[in-house]
Amino acid sequence: MGVVRFGVSLPRDIAHQFDDAIKKEGYETRSKAIYDLIKKYITQSKWQHGEKIAGIISILYDHHEKDAVNTLLEIQHEYHDIIISSQHIHLDHDNCFEVIIVKGKSNEVEGLYRRLKTLKNIKDTSLTVADIS
Template sequence: MSVISISMPAVLVTKLDEFADDHGYSGRSEVVRQGARNLLSEFENERHEDEKLASVVLALYDYGLPHVEQRLMQLRHEHDGLVVSNDHCHTDGSYCMEVFVLDGSMADISTFIRKTRAVSDINSVDHLLVSPNEFPSTAAEDEHSLVG
């Protein structure tokens, strides 16, 4: 197994160690390996390759970092055909959350999420991916369920 060196803030190292202890991992290396596996496999699901998908992307960052908000708005405009809407929220008084609703291909959504994660000073980026084709319904079925 290769040994690598990475840099991260002390607070993140502490959280990593606590997570390893609390969840039965042998150490931080095992947690980092699992996290890397999850991240690398996140968009390798080929069953959605040719589908149009919907996604919600949440980006959380510290309040008072205008360069983050500015970069996120640049991404929003760069991907204007993909971003259906977005909203800026303040949470807990000390954080900002940017919420993006996307509608497009897996490749386009993946690209947007990767670029969002690459923005410096973002605390976290999470997403939800939905395939409208997994829950087919017709207007007649919807109408019937409302009446019946």
């Protein structure tokens, strides 16, 4: 894997704002910050065009809501072909946290995520995706 160098021209105020922002994030170089931005852009593009991605769906819910628990399991079985793994965590007496690792076409992952996040009695959901190419 070689390295390609290229120049970027920005208005001075944008360059200063970028430097301030990446310094606050802890980046040591502009190159690493720009690399991360470009990777994020590529991943988003692949997401929008239905290409293969990997991701994590996290779900927070009340385990006393038995309908929610049963429905979560049913939906996961429907999407078994894109679910690699899941982990169930007991946060406290009332709250459970579930993490589902997925790999598949972005529209399939999005379909699973939409089904899960719209369930009744789900307190919170999030989806994080990564480019696997």
